[in-house]
Amino acid sequence: MHALIxxxxxxxxxxxxxxxVESGRVGNDRLTALTLVDVVQPEVPAGFDGPVRAxxxxxxxxxxxxxxxxxxPGIVFHLAxxxxxxxxxxxxxxxxxxxxxxxxxxxxxxxxxxAEGYRPRVVFTSSLAVFGQPLPxxxxxxxxxxxxxxxxxxxxxxxxxxxxxxRRGFLDGIGLRLPTICVRPGKPNxxxxxxxxxxxxxxxxxxxxxxxxxxxVRHWFASPGAATNFLLHAAGLDLSGLGTRRTMTMPxxxxxxxxxxxxxxxxxxxxxxxxxxxxPDPAVMRIIETWPEAFDTQRANRLGFTADASxxxxxxxxxxxxxxxx
Amino acid sequence: MHALIxxxxxxxxxxxxxxxVESGRVGNDRLTALTLVDVVQPEVPAGFDGPVRAxxxxxxxxxxxxxxxxxxPGIVFHLAxxxxxxxxxxxxxxxxxxxxxxxxxxxxxxxxxxAEGYRPRVVFTSSLAVFGQPLPxxxxxxxxxxxxxxxxxxxxxxxxxxxxxxRRGFLDGIGLRLPTICVRPGKPNxxxxxxxxxxxxxxxxxxxxxxxxxxxVRHWFASPGAATNFLLHAAGLDLSGLGTRRTMTMPxxxxxxxxxxxxxxxxxxxxxxxxxxxxPDPAVMRIIETWPEAFDTQRANRLGFTADASxxxxxxxxxxxxxxxx
Numbered sequence: 001m002h003a004l005i006x007x008x009x010x011x012x013x014x015x016x017x018x019x020x021v022e023s024g025r026v027g028n029d030r031l032t033a034l035t036l037v038d039v040v041q042p043e044v045p046a047g048f049d050g051p052v053r054a055x056x057x058x059x060x061x062x063x064x065x066x067x068x069x070x071x072x073p074g075i076v077f078h079l080a081x082x083x084x085x086x087x088x089x090x091x092x093x094x095x096x097x098x099x100x101x102x103x104x105x106x107x108x109x110x111x112x113x114x115a116e117g118y119r120p121r122v123v124f125t126s127s128l129a130v131f132g133q134p135l136p137x138x139x140x141x142x143x144x145x146x147x148x149x150x151x152x153x154x155x156x157x158x159x160x161x162x163x164x165x166x167r168r169g170f171l172d173g174i175g176l177r178l179p180t181i182c183v184r185p186g187k188p189n190x191x192x193x194x195x196x197x198x199x200x201x202x203x204x205x206x207x208x209x210x211x212x213x214x215x216x217v218r219h220w221f222a223s224p225g226a227a228t229n230f231l232l233h234a235a236g237l238d239l240s241g242l243g244t245r246r247t248m249t250m251p252x253x254x255x256x257x258x259x260x261x262x263x264x265x266x267x268x269x270x271x272x273x274x275x276x277x278x279x280p281d282p283a284v285m286r287i288i289e290t291w292p293e294a295f296d297t298q299r300a301n302r303l304g305f306t307a308d309a310s311x312x313x314x315x316x317x318x319x320x321x322x323x324x325x326x
Numbered sequence: 327m328h329a330l331i332x333x334x335x336x337x338x339x340x341x342x343x344x345x346x347v348e349s350g351r352v353g354n355d356r357l358t359a360l361t362l363v364d365v366v367q368p369e370v371p372a373g374f375d376g377p378v379r380a381x382x383x384x385x386x387x388x389x390x391x392x393x394x395x396x397x398x399p400g401i402v403f404h405l406a407x408x409x410x411x412x413x414x415x416x417x418x419x420x421x422x423x424x425x426x427x428x429x430x431x432x433x434x435x436x437x438x439x440x441a442e443g444y445r446p447r448v449v450f451t452s453s454l455a456v457f458g459q460p461l462p463x464x465x466x467x468x469x470x471x472x473x474x475x476x477x478x479x480x481x482x483x484x485x486x487x488x489x490x491x492x493r494r495g496f497l498d499g500i501g502l503r504l505p506t507i508c509v510r511p512g513k514p515n516x517x518x519x520x521x522x523x524x525x526x527x528x529x530x531x532x533x534x535x536x537x538x539x540x541x542x543v544r545h546w547f548a549s550p551g552a553a554t555n556f557l558l559h560a561a562g563l564d565l566s567g568l569g570t571r572r573t574m575t576m577p578x579x580x581x582x583x584x585x586x587x588x589x590x591x592x593x594x595x596x597x598x599x600x601x602x603x604x605x606p607d608p609a610v611m612r613i614i615e616t617w618p619e620a621f622d623t624q625r626a627n628r629l630g631f632t633a634d635a636s637x638x639x640x641x642x643x644x645x646x647x648x649x650x651x652x
Contacts, residue, residue, distance in 0.1 A: 144471065160482050163473070
């Protein structure tokens with residue numbers, strides 16, 4: 001099967017590409033070819049014998065989706081998006097990429113579906129940002145998406161389009177609301193959620209980290225490996241029982257900042273924990289306190305999606321990949 | 327205040343126009359001017375002294391929203407939509423009018439908002455069609471919209487846009503999910519829901535009516551008068567406490583077909599009931615059995631929206647307006 005990854009140059013896109021190449025499989029089929037697309041040029045992965053087309057393209061431009069679909073990939077991983085902060089700061093850009101880009105993709109698939117019976121599996125990444133206050137302590141599968149950001153609105157609209165184009169038979173879609181990724185690799189950034197990873201990643205590298213919120217703050221996490229596994233698992237599922245509800249929240253670990261700190265202490269000791277500097281930031285706290293704390297992900301569980309084993313396992317994955325440099 | 331009605335030539339649009347003119351008020355203000363727009367030429371109402379602009383326009387065409395907003399109406403009633411069956415049969419038309427038309431309207435308001443601080447009240451009519459199976463017997467305000475039709479998807483997307491443009495301060499929006507209107511005046515039509523009104527309206531006019539479903543079928547109703555009152559009430563509300571949840575289901579009467587028939591019997595006797603011919607239609611039943619039966623509309627109730635008093639009151643309203651010709 002030919003796999004297309006939109007957003008292939010991002011953190012999850014690169015991990016997904018590597019995982020597909022390493023297994024040589026996608027879903028229940030052999031991986032025969034790859035198309036990798038992103039706004040920046042994606043890297044061609046090493047160690048894959050089949051044809052790889054890697055291209056920079058803006059999927060919100062007319063014709064870009066058609067070009068990406070030229071070889072009629074049997075599966076489309078649609079990870080491409082303008083991130084939350086950028087979609088909030090630049091409303092036109094967010095709607096153009098996250099809404100119009102998704103709609104242009106689905107319309108391009110529909111045209112091929114009507115012309116020649118094309119019907120790919122589409123795996124769409126959505127977000128916890130579809131949920132807004134007031135929220136219950138544990139959010140079930142039937143809870144209303146009522147986003148508090150333009151990014152969340154655009155993702156919720158993408159979920160609705162995915163459901164409608166699936167219901168009409170143009171594609172066979174599944175949407176995954178990914179937990180907040182932890183430990184996110186790379187440099188500290190200005191995302192409000194950055195500290196959730198930063199207070200683990202930076203001390204493990206012997207660097208100071210800032211904690212802007214109280215230790216009682218609770219949130220919903222998945223490791224980069226778990227998030228990649230959700231995408232791989234979604235590729236091979238029988239979706240015929242989903243009805244019109246094509247998107248579901250992925251299982252995660254519900255943990256407080258205090259629990260993160262204790263997990264850090266267990267793997268790297270008090271000297272690592274001492275690198276966390278408490279600098280309460282009311283602006284960050286106002287954002288974070290509107291976020292969900294935990295989910296009851298029965299639908300995803302029934303389909304066999306599995307969370308990380310524990311917060312310790314999340315930290316261990318990061319240590320295995322990046323080491324401890326303390 | 328200047329009021330703009332989009333979809334002014336429809337059944338609700340005409341009732342709303344008449345109610346505004348009759349009271350001479352809109353929300354908490356005096357009605358000073360009217361702009362009436364629809365795809366067909368709206369009628370100019372009698373008995374209104376202020377300026378009235380009534381125009382046929384396709385709101386999905388660029389520039390149409392800007393033209394409708396030329397006088398900067400303080401309130402916009404956005405009732406314009408391609409109906410459910412048409413949106414399902416003609417996918418392009420449904421998305422163009424119901425999604426793109428709504429987005430073009432909100433974008434036109436945003437441009438005026440950014441240029442000159444314009445911020446109208448927007449009253450948007452949504453639909454129970456945003457809900458799809460599986461449904462609980464009574465649906466609460468936090469229940470997930472998961473539509474089973476393209477029309478429902480387009481309305482749910484409109485709700486999300488309304489919330490985002492309100493949150494960003496470009497408009498002050500409220501969305502109303504109207505119950506199924508009963509007794510809908512006019513001729514029998516091919517809508518799957520047509521019989522809910524038909525089994526009352528036709529016998530009251532001395533005409534036969536077809537009942538395609540069992541008498542145990544239960545659904546959620548509002549009279550044309552109650553629906554109009556929801557719009558009038560929404561015009562004057564303080565919406566500052568709504569947060570990002572700008573759309574809510576309107577209160578209604580949950581009634582079975584059997585209860586409709588008994589209400590008909592009370593007002594027009596056995597000879598009216600005898601005009602109902604039972605012709606079970608599995609195709610209609612398959613559609614109807616996916617529809618919601620009842621709602622717990624706490625948010626709307628708290629804001630002072632009120633349902634019809636009873637099914638008898640719904641029938642009485644129709645009789646008062648159209649008489650009994652039996």
